Amino acid sequence: MRITSLLVATGVLLSSAPAAAAGTAVRIHDIQGVARVSPLDGQRVTGVPGVVTGVRGHGSARGFWLQDPEPDGDPRTSEGLFVFTGEQTPAVAVGDAVAVDGKVAEYYPTASGETPETTPNQSVTELVEASWQVTGRGEVPAEVVGPETVPAEFAPLDGNIDKRELEPQHYALDYYESREGMLLRVDDARVVGPTDSYRALWITTKPEQNANSRGGATYTGYADPNAGRLKVESLADGPFPAADVGDGLRGSTEGPLDYSRFGGYVLAATRLGEHRPGDLRPESTRPQSKDELAIATYNVENLAAGNDQAKFDRLAQGVVEHLASPDVVALEEVQDNSGPTDDGVVAADETLRQFTDAIAAAGGPRYLWRQIDPQNNADGGQPGGNIRVAFLYNPARVSFVDRPGGDATTPVHPVERGNGVGLSASPGRIDPANEAWEDSRKPLVGEFLFRGRTVLVVANHFNSKGGDQPLHGRIQPPERVSELQRDQQAQAVRGFVDEARAIDDQARVVVLGDLNDYGFSPAVQRLTEGGALVPLADALPPLERYSYVYEGNSQQLDHILATPSLPADYDLVHINAEFADQASDHDPQIARFAVR
Template identity: 70%
Template structure:
């Protein structure tokens, strides 16, 4: 990208000696931004656009600066801020510089892997490229303050591709933010609703009471309510970035120009961060199961491999022993093979599970045994080479596992009759493992346990991911959630297995649990509960408390525990990971105590 230079200045002098041309109206930033998401001047060269520098990105491959017109027009749809892209070159300006900028108007689309500007669902950022500029003095522009009532409650117009739809910033949140693209915004005393991540960013809410949950987060309760007050915050100032948890606050003002990213949508690039005030949030613990209660838990351990830091095994173990009170059965998801992400043909996970169970014993927990089935190499999705799978841990002093040979990566498990009761053809076994519904996805693991002389069937799941879905903040509204199709098919297969089990024995007790990768309100999970075949125990909690994961500032439910009719259960989601900046896993575990 071209910078201001002696050559550019000499060129300007040569142009001044040319014959005078007809006077052209001066183009200002609001003329470039226009009243839709795509500039009416895209592809055109503009000259001497005035403004004041409001933010500088001086590092990385996408360097540049924002500038803003101190003399706005009267149209609330047209932004007065704009980004000037300088590539890998030093912007060589400072906040407060008054500048005139020349360049080509462009629409930049942040892309994910494999995308093009034509195929991406992300919105574009209007910017100037090939730019030159002159510093003409000093100036300032006030920040626009965002209060609880500033951003509309409704998230986006349901118009399909909204790129060329006239902005309506008083009606839709995405339109409000687009109409302020590149402008300096300010949020005072913001509450953190998404913890600091490894990329030095966090999420705040501009609407403190919007679907607030008891631990300070913002709960995602339905597709019709995206929680429009969420806003991502990054820092342009350098230096320390707060290590914030959900419920913390940024006291005072957090302000800077508004950008857009494929990672979360609109992001406040803060020149100034409010003072970090911890909220005192602590990891939860649950009660110990009574002697007559069978406790069953699910825990996504996030790509656990023997090569992980020993501290991860230790913290996972402490979570099982103290957080979950050492359940009788733990279904664990994302257990990698012995070589972790190295794609070397290894599928066995005995070293991974040994390290985990040894760590649990060292933390004062039971000496768990485990059961699992090795997948076919590279057939179950997840991190390439990792061969993630689900597995059972169980305390042999409290519960017995009914081993039946024959289970392998491709053999389907079936309910069978055994003396008037239900049993399994193989234990452990996999549900319809060759069905297309499980392509590049984990296969459910079914185990037959016995507790106090009675059989209990546990189905451990890790459904297909949301990869490929259009983002909530994108240009297509409502977004297409194409991954739901596979999870719907997976739900039907699990439901079919439960139906078969209950046809053999109408009183059979089954627990279906794990990372289902979708929300309780999603149609993809409806086959599991239709007709009352299974009850999702999260529905026994208030809607604001139904979450096990925090994504883009939304506390949301991806992990579930469901039970067959007649099962009396005490259910608890144990929040010890997702809300914290130093999380051991990105999921919170949950435990169910089945009562006599």
């Protein structure tokens, strides 16, 4: 919601407005200036000429874009501008030539708890309290954005870049800002982020940039956020394509360039290219051999008893058909029996029963489960949902060693068992009182037997990236405040692994789950440093390491790590994240271990 009191005009010139009459006659490039914040911020202007290039006639942020057909030739100054009319649809049409009076304002889109002063988001320069006159008809050409148009370097790393002079030839964010509100066109674009529930998708203007084999753009490091990514929404009320990663928009996708806190710069399309589906298909892994222990991880996205049976069935299909019925499955985001209803319920037996029933109905094994109920509302996620990690296992292939003593608050430890290592309690939770797990899921450890060999499995769901500053924001580089907690969580898990290896240097330990961080992140590096755990995804080429797609970046949030004593065959199975129709927002992955 906009934090400004506005006088809204929705039609033709209001010639009696005294404030407008006292304003200054300027052009759009004078208002936009050479930085993100207008040099005329807060001032009234009159007779600003331009041609209407797009109209937003829905929602609470209605208005229109206009563009000056006579640019000043300075690449730093945008020739486009948004005129905000609130909840009233403006009586203009694309192609109208207009002269606009109004007040220059910088609108900062804010999230809950933020103010324009504290938000990390960039602003949109616009006219408010506006009135206008239609003076005729006109047109402006769209600027074509191609592979060489947007710089590969993403942003100047100067802290708050609000008032920094733009360098559109050097930085992608500066290029987009210097075209804010202008009519842009991308031809024959490839989709790198699937259509979401808000009628938006992501394309790339740089089709070769970090392109993976399935058509996405892989996020390979903090210094390379894929500058070619661009969000696309539609200004029309008509159908919007249900596009998957790798699909194409044939022809021209065109519209004024807007900015939103949900993804940054967005092409508000007045024309969408023709949707051309690609050949992307969900993947399937091979079955494990009788001598291989197959362990998978799958974030099932807030699964709760009472969800539509279709969700359970599709997730079950993923386990049976695409993961080939692993011996052990570590699940993340299993909710309690009442889901997000905040009623004190913490048990999840009904949720897990409904899921295992669906797996059996899909032709899979009759899985059993192990988990520990959390304390109410202590583990983050949706309030009342009490998400947790859990194990499913196939008793025909693997045994779970039950040892008493594990509960929500008692820490589990590796202990000497015969000539090897076992658990003090199974299942158990790692250091649950550690402040690293505040408002976050606690790791669940289980002791399994496969062909007479003990394997310790640690299921994880580290804290989310909530609170991190966006890639597209005005603070560069963005602060990743959530990293600290994940690093502390990784330290606790690493401590458990080191304890096990101190007892038996050949201990078989698998650490897996939704770590909510990248392979190059401090948290994952802490887990793997010194070779204590091997990141199995490193067997893949860097561009193929991803399990999640966010803002057009294919990125690696889910992991399987194992001690060197467990040689493995690893597979990241893409069945969800790249598709508009998805059972979960994460892809599962699996490792088949040669347990000796």
